[in-house]
Amino acid sequence: AQTVTQSQPEMSVQEAETVTLSCTYDTSESDYYLFWYKQPPSRQMILVIRQEAYKQQNATENRFSVNFQKAAKSFSLKISDSQLGDAAMYFCAYRTQNYGGSQGNLIFGKGTKLSVKP
Amino acid sequence: DSGVTQTPKHLITATGQRVTLRCSPRSGDLSVYWYQQSLDQGLQFLIQYYNGEERAKGNILERFSAQQFPDLHSELNLSSLELGDSALYFCASSVGASSTYEQYFGPGTRLTVT
Numbered sequence: 001a002q003t004v005t006q007s008q009p010e011m012s013v014q015e016a017e018t019v020t021l022s023c024t025y026d027t028s029e030s031d032y033y034l035f036w037y038k039q040p041p042s043r044q045m046i047l048v049i050r051q052e053a054y055k056q057q058n059a060t061e062n063r064f065s066v067n068f069q070k071a072a073k074s075f076s077l078k079i080s081d082s083q084l085g086d087a088a089m090y091f092c093a094y095r096t097q098n099y100g101g102s103q104g105n106l107i108f109g110k111g112t113k114l115s116v117k118p
Numbered sequence: 119d120s121g122v123t124q125t126p127k128h129l130i131t132a133t134g135q136r137v138t139l140r141c142s143p144r145s146g147d148l149s150v151y152w153y154q155q156s157l158d159q160g161l162q163f164l165i166q167y168y169n170g171e172e173r174a175k176g177n178i179l180e181r182f183s184a185q186q187f188p189d190l191h192s193e194l195n196l197s198s199l200e201l202g203d204s205a206l207y208f209c210a211s212s213v214g215a216s217s218t219y220e221q222y223f224g225p226g227t228r229l230t231v232t
Contacts, residue, residue, distance in 0.1 A: 043206060044120075045223035091161060104212065105151055105174055106221065108161035 002027045004094050006109035013082045014117050020067075021077045021112045023092030033095040034068065035106065036077045040088040048090070051075065079114075087116045121145065122211050122224035130230045136197040139227045143190055143211030149173070150192040151212075151221060152184055156205035167192055168214075199231045 003026045013019035025034070036048040051059045051068050058066050063080045079086055092109040121144035131137055143150050152164040154177075163176035167186035178184075181199075186192040196203060206226045212219040 043226055043228075045208060045210075045226075047220070050220075104149070104219065104221070105163040105166055105176060106153075106161075107163070110160045 002029070002032075002094050002096070002107050004092050004107055004109035006092055006112050008112045009110070010113045010115070012115045012117060013079070013086075015082055015084060017082055018078060018080045019082055019114065021079075021090050021092075021114065023075045023077070023109055025073050025075065025092070025094050027073070027094065029096060031096075034066075034075045035093040035095065036064070036066070036075075037091045037093060037108075038086075038088045039091065039111070040085075045091075049077065082116050084116050084118060087114055089113050120222040120224065122147075122209060122222050124207075124209050124224040124227050126227060127225065128228045128230075130232065131199060132232055133199055133201060135199050135231075136195065137199065137229065139194040139196070139207055139209075139229070141192045141194070141209030141211075141224060143192070143209075144222055147211035147213050147222070148190065149212045149214060149219070150186055150190070151210040152178075152192070152194050153208040153210065154205045155208065155226070156202075158202070159205075161208075164194070196229070201231050204229055204231045 005024045032053045034051045038046045049061045065078045067076045089111045091111045093106040123142045125140045149168045151166045155161045164178040165184050166174040184194045208226045209224045210221040212221045
């Protein structure tokens, strides 16, 4: 079974600085998706960024980028120019790639609580 | 706003009771997923439906059941409630059932069992 581990329960960053959140996963599959979700105090789950395992290029979305190391099974999230609105719980998630298949549930890590200091 | 709606937003009930949580997927989405977020277990997948049929089961208790109706809305039924069932229950929807399609999360239903 696949597992996702986030080893940093809490992180803190100064506004405008850069922070990296860590995530490792365990799988025997070669094709899969990895995600970072943000959960602000409103509790809404918001997709931040997505990475397909077959793509060597790291995904980026504005100030958010990932460092995907497939061999090491590592998937870290870098937030640049941190803003107060970035304060939230961040969840790393795994999803099996099942071409045309019928299952697509997400497997989540325990989360990292990010605080942003003004 | 993801386009996924969940009702009610909050629910407070007593142990031993039964509740029903409702989810309306985004327009055009055929697949619905239910997730539970609790302090003990974190975020975990419960069950998936696609166009009215059950497609995958996760860590769903036997006391819990779900269904998806012809209009594609879904309901999660929780019975013989225990204190440990207190959690935030999310519904997510996607166009199709496979992992190719993005999941969009609703705002969740906060269940408190007293």
